[in-house]
Amino acid sequence: MVEPPSNGAVRPVPVPAGARRISHSERAMPVLARLRERFAAARPLSDVRVVACLPLTAETAVLARLLASGGAEVALCSSNPLSTQDDVAAALRADGMTVAARRGVDRAGYYADVRQALDTLTGARRALLLDDGCDLLSALHTERPALLRSGVVAGACEQTATGVLRLQQMARDKALALPVVAVNDTPTKRVVDNRWGSGQSTVDALLRATGMLLAGRTAVVAGYGDVGRGVASRLRGLGASVIVTEVDPTAALDAALDGYRVLPMADAAPLASVVVTATGARDVVTAAHLGLLPDGAVLANAGHFDVEIDVRGLVSLAVERNVAVRPGVDEYVLPHGRRVLLVAEGRVAGLAAAEGSPPAVMDVAFALQALTAEWLLDAGLPRGVHPVPAGIDRTVAGLALESLGLALDVLTPAQEAYLRSWRAGS
Template sequence: MKDYVVKDIKMAKQGAERIEWARRHMPVLNYIKEEFQKTKPLKGVNVIACLHVTVETANLISTLQAGGANVALTASNPLSTQDDVAAALAKGGVKVYAIRGENEKQYYENIESALKIKPNVTLDDGADVIATVHSKHPEYLKGIYGGCEETTTGVIRLRAMAADGALKYPVIAVNDAETKMMFDNRYGTGQSTLHGIINATNILLAGKNVVVVGYGWCGRGVAMRAKGMGSNVIVVEVSPRKALEAAMDGFRVMDMKQAAKEGDLFITVTGDVSVIRKEHFKLMKDQAIVCNSGHFNVEIDLEDLGKMAKKVNEVKTDVMEYVLDDGRRIYVLAEGRLVNLACAFGHPPEVMDMSFANQALSVKHIVENHKKLKNEVYKVPEAIDNRVAKMKLETMGISIEKLTKEQEKYLSSWSMGT
């Protein structure tokens, strides 16, 4: 088993400096790390992490190691790896297998290499490790206590597996913790998506018609931030309730065919396949920009677009130009992959502080309780979610109100009346 596969181990110093900068903005995770160093709740536990290899992830890995875990890390997306971070982790003794721009074959080879740690706990961002174990390596199942899943797309996959009786070990849906979903997905995705788009294109967002496809927590965040930058935001949604919410939030809501005619910039955040496809490309303006901030690169049907194009050019880094038969040009960012990670740095450390605090405490929960857990998808225990929120407030210097005994009695009683 190779100790690591990275682009250039000489990049380690730069990566270490960036990891340290992020650490200073992740106070909750730092607190948990200090606690783990004292109590060693993960002593001897083998953990495989298939996550975006970023400075924030590096601090999660360091926290798990402080708790006594042996960790192998591989990328959850071919374009999200920060090569200097991978080098710094490898230099620090982590078994890391990740190179930015790796092809599909290399991507799965790296997962295979990381799996040789013989994991007791799996951490996923998209459920690729869980899928690989279930489909190719059932021999590892007996040693796995449980896993955690970080993103909406992965949770959807795992709930489908559980419903079919195919899930062979318990998984905690870290994505569904309120201190993850409401903050990471909304504020993290909202800010980092626009950061990626601006990095790749340097376009002015003010005055643009920005079409946000999907109005979950990620879509809410993107729409909110685009509106704040002066964009005219259009929301495309399939859920009547979410569409109604978007309308009440002040956004124009319409179907994709109508939006395709009006949009200057399209951002997909649905977790579903082919939400922008041939029938929509036919209607788009010249020089429309299309990008994705959902986990997998399936939301924009690039196969359709490729067949429609008479010429495809890379006009600048991370920007592909598709020239159609009628001369219209459609620009696709980051090959339809996560634009916030491929073209920028991903979520800010302040929001990943909460997400990865949930991850670390959920790993501890799995190790301590795995014998009681069934092969189901669990929510993060409410006590963990509340603890993370409380710690975050404390690090921000915010105090909150407490119920009096009279108030507690009133809320728990049916007999006190009005």
């Protein structure tokens, strides 16, 4: 940031690193900028405490400032120990927000931060939770039941596919005591964030962490959901030959018709220069698969939790571990002499070894979060997992199109009548 002095020369104005990073993201997030103007005028979150367990990045900071402009008291913790940008956390503390997060904390420290964020609910009149992976909601139900019974929490939003799966299971077990909206499951979020954002950020992490040439390599993508599709297409776009592994026959058929080879992991692993997991399940790459990998194979996880790759099995198999052979990469030497490179400790690579989805992607994802939170506050939903109203999804998609300078055709009255009619035939 520069400011011209009176003599016409340009001199630098010192701005803390976190504030610079947030300002850079704000300029690339026009949808949130528009929403912030409306929130600041209407103050829809006055007297509401918002506790957010999200990747603590500059883009999340833009969302937090939007919520605060709408009257909310905001407290944050990180949804991943390696996703916190410490300079951004410092900038948000300077804004007066409660931030319980530090990059690289161990498991105990991570959950201590989650509990600290939840404890800010004490004394609140009304509250909303924004979660990314269900750790916040899980801790509320299991470790802070008094807060849950107090009725202060009006509901929650969940941003990830993994978190939605956990919440659906809680609902089936009749353990979910709140209404939760599955923001992840909107068409706009799944296309923009899951497919394109996660696809780009995961491959960005591979390139930053390893510096490898992907062209001509064989890459294995485990899982062909929205994230897997995005990762596979980005890898193929950079010249890799991509193999997909799947457990669902429809998804496997989809991958095959998109032109990818489909193999079981046991057959794909010996061919792999790179393996990326994107399933939301555990034990996708097992100890048995590790012994099949070629020398120098790279393992990375695009999913939320560090259970898709059997990291403990890798540690127990290795005869030597070389930490940080490159930033964010550990090298494991197996008994047969082959080396395996693990990116970001098997955690979500796009956030832990890169910077997550680009600001333009999170502009859309967080706009969905903000508008859904506003609606949820007074929606009066019963406990359970609920969809985002279609109108909110269309509104955000429309704002994103406008920000790109794009426009749509509009149905004529005759077209609308035809689409509503069942009598018109051939």
